[in-house]
Amino acid sequence: MKVGVPKEIKTHEYRVGLTPGAVREYAAAGHNVLVETNAGAGIGATDDVYRKAGATILPSSREVYASSDMIVKVKEPQPSEWVQLRENQILFTYLHLAPDPDQAKGLMKSGCTAIAYETVTDAHGGLPLLAPMSEVAGRLAIEATGAALKRYAGGRGLLIGGVPGVQPARIVVIGGGVVGTHAARMAAGLGADVTVMDRSIHRLRKLDELFEGRVRTRFSTIDAVEEEVFSADAVIGAVLVAGATAPKLVSRNMLSSMRKGSVMVDVAIDQGGCFETSRPTTHADPTYEVDGVIHYCVANMPGAVPLTSSQALNNATLPFGLALANRGFSAVLECPHLRSGLNVYRGRLTYRAVAESLGLPFSPIDQAAA
Numbered sequence: 001m002k003v004g005v006p007k008e009i010k011t012h013e014y015r016v017g018l019t020p021g022a023v024r025e026y027a028a029a030g031h032n033v034l035v036e037t038n039a040g041a042g043i044g045a046t047d048d049v050y051r052k053a054g055a056t057i058l059p060s061s062r063e064v065y066a067s068s069d070m071i072v073k074v075k076e077p078q079p080s081e082w083v084q085l086r087e088n089q090i091l092f093t094y095l096h097l098a099p100d101p102d103q104a105k106g107l108m109k110s111g112c113t114a115i116a117y118e119t120v121t122d123a124h125g126g127l128p129l130l131a132p133m134s135e136v137a138g139r140l141a142i143e144a145t146g147a148a149l150k151r152y153a154g155g156r157g158l159l160i161g162g163v164p165g166v167q168p169a170r171i172v173v174i175g176g177g178v179v180g181t182h183a184a185r186m187a188a189g190l191g192a193d194v195t196v197m198d199r200s201i202h203r204l205r206k207l208d209e210l211f212e213g214r215v216r217t218r219f220s221t222i223d224a225v226e227e228e229v230f231s232a233d234a235v236i237g238a239v240l241v242a243g244a245t246a247p248k249l250v251s252r253n254m255l256s257s258m259r260k261g262s263v264m265v266d267v268a269i270d271q272g273g274c275f276e277t278s279r280p281t282t283h284a285d286p287t288y289e290v291d292g293v294i295h296y297c298v299a300n301m302p303g304a305v306p307l308t309s310s311q312a313l314n315n316a317t318l319p320f321g322l323a324l325a326n327r328g329f330s331a332v333l334e335c336p337h338l339r340s341g342l343n344v345y346r347g348r349l350t351y352r353a354v355a356e357s358l359g360l361p362f363s364p365i366d367q368a369a370a
């Protein structure tokens, strides 16, 4: 199969769909990998490094889209990319369609077969292609918190861990999955006073065992969220209902009872965000203020550390990408985990939570592919 890797064009997105190491694996399996010139610049991988790994370098994304049977990316295609996708072409990347009707319609119109990393499943009930970037984003969320809490950035002027004799920051993490666990680990490691909230008692039990008393856990009800948020110096939004728009757990009204200069980091922003006042921001201008509360809502946080992130992402995507390259659409029909990844097929939405969030018709894959 011809596998295309365009350069990412989202603002400050430095990751790349296939690292040179992954290209070597595809080439060894007999595939022809077409890489846009400079696609690996953000991770310091030159065109020559890609050539040595077995890739053919093409001068622009136009040639890559025109010549490839499958496109492997990181971020959702931008409008200039929707129009280059076509029927029978496989798109393998993050999509986050639920809060993005234009993207969904763009992909439907293209006729392509779009598999979203974030809804591919594994045998343990996890999301193996979301997990590595959630690990990165969870850890970065605490770095973002530390930066935003600084006085010159508009924050309260608190050091996350305090110092002996002075209390640390109170950090509340809503959602105790992968992002939440990694945020809690970083925050506790810095000496913060950390509470993780979740609707899953199973997750709370796991976290209680994992952190051995260094992190408090709390079942997430409306009352409990209110109480925790009002006394927090920072709130991390880390909830997910796979494929669907994130539930809004912190309302605009609640902000007026929060401390001025406190910080809200909405990692769930790529699914629309779990705070009513969240709107997507970029690494170029990551924060804004509402009612004296600093908001950080960058939708591609791992793009800031592309060396770590591209490697971690490729480790996870490689077996699925190779299955797609080896068997084409049959891999989707045969593998239940890739099947869960299918969001758009020949103009139809094939993921129920996405269709419901967008208020558009849902077509089960068997019906869409019949």
Ligand SMILES: NC(=O)C1=CN([C@@H]2O[C@H](COP(=O)(O)OP(=O)(O)OC[C@H]3O[C@@H](n4cnc5c(N)ncnc54)[C@H](O)[C@@H]3O)[C@@H](O)[C@H]2O)C=CC1
Pocket (backbone or CB within 6 Å): 118, 130, 131, 133, 134, 135, 137, 174, 175, 176, 177, 178, 179, 180, 197, 198, 199, 200, 203, 220, 238, 239, 240, 241, 246, 247, 249, 266, 267, 268, 269, 270, 271, 298, 299, 300, 301, 302
């Ligand atoms: N902004 C960025 O750059 C990135 C954003 N993300 C996003 O972060 C979010 C979280 O991802 P993961 O941690 O991997 O998901 P996950 O599925 O591992 O964890 C989500 C947790 O939220 C909990 N939850 C669901 N509804 C809840 C509610 N109403 N109240 C409290 N808890 C609730 C679930 O029980 C689960 O434990 C996703 O939207 C993901 O796309 C992930 C990576 C990068």
Ligand SMILES: CC(=O)C(=O)O
Pocket (backbone or CB within 6 Å): 094, 118, 130, 133, 134, 270, 299, 300, 301, 302, 303
């Ligand atoms: C998960 C995601 O949206 C990202 O890594 O940018």
Ligand SMILES: [Mg+2]
Pocket (backbone or CB within 6 Å): 094, 096, 270, 299, 300, 301
């Ligand atoms: Mg994102």
